Amino acid sequence: MIPEDLVSRVLYRDAAALIMDKPAGLMVHAGPSGGEHLQMYLSALRFGERRDPELAHRLDKETSGCLVLGRHKKALAQLGALFAQGLAAKTYWAMVVGRTRDTEGVMDFPLKKRERSHGWRMEVDRSGQASTTQWRLLGCDGRLSWLECKPxxxxxxxxxAHCAAMGHPLVGDAIYGRGTGTLAGDRLLLHSRHIELPLYPAKPPISATAPVPEHMRDYLVACGWAD
Incomplete structure (x- = not known):
């Protein structure tokens, strides 16, 4: 990634926050095995500030779309509080396997991290943390369904984890949807489409909508999305 690429992905900017369109396949921070990650390039997003912006939350490596960064310590604390209090309104688009029986619903499954010999995963467990996701069916081609998910x-x-527990794993999910990778060339079809944050009490929420990534376009069109 070059600085110009990163700057072109900025969806929203003010004195406190940035919202960018993170590309799929890029880690947001350094992993245990090393490799390229977003924090290597954040100096390109200073826009006059003395320090690099910092992550206000995280997205998985293979998830694309809206990612929020704080431009200074006070902003990071404010943004962190919004996420911690569940005040960040996040909307994801997900392509899942199969046709859902209902057109909308709530996935209310407590989740707990489990260590396995081949790595870790989140599993539904009564002793886990309360976890709730609203979902709505936006389209279906008979084989795959296009869901709007609001965690x-x-x-x-x-x-x-929730979609897999519902019986409709995400396409391309190597952890929770094994065997679905061939449907999307091993690309996870999950996109952080929109986010709203009530950062300023006397103003409307700041918000951004991320464009649909190329690797999801054909699947969405097949399910009824019109560009």
Whole structure:
């Protein structure tokens, strides 16, 4: 990634916050095995500030779309509080396997992190953390369904684990939807489409909508999306 690419992905900017369109396949921070990550390039998003912006939350490596950054310490604390209190309104688009029986609903499954010999994953467990996701069917081609998912809590892998628990794993999900990778060339079809944050009490929420990534376009069109 070059600085010009990163700047072109900025969806919203003010004195306190940035919202950018994170590309799929890019980690937001350094992983245990190293490799390229977003924090390597954040100096390109200073826009006159003395320090780099910092992550206000995280997206999985393979998830694309709206990612929020704070431009200074006070803003980071304010943004962090909004996410911690569940006041960030997040909307994701997900392509899942199969046709859902209902057209909308709530996935209310507590989640707990489990360590396995081949790695960790989030599993539904009564002793886990409360986790809630609202969902709505936006389209279907008979084989795959296009869902709008709104997580009301912010658990790791929440949408991925919830959809799998509902019986409709995300296409391309190597952890929760094994065997679905061939449907999308091993690309996870999950996109952070829109976000709203009530950052300023006397003003409307700041917001941004991320464009649909190329690797999801054909699947969405097949399910009825019109560009």
């Amino acid at each position: 009301l809590t912010g658990r790791t892998h929440q949408i991925r």
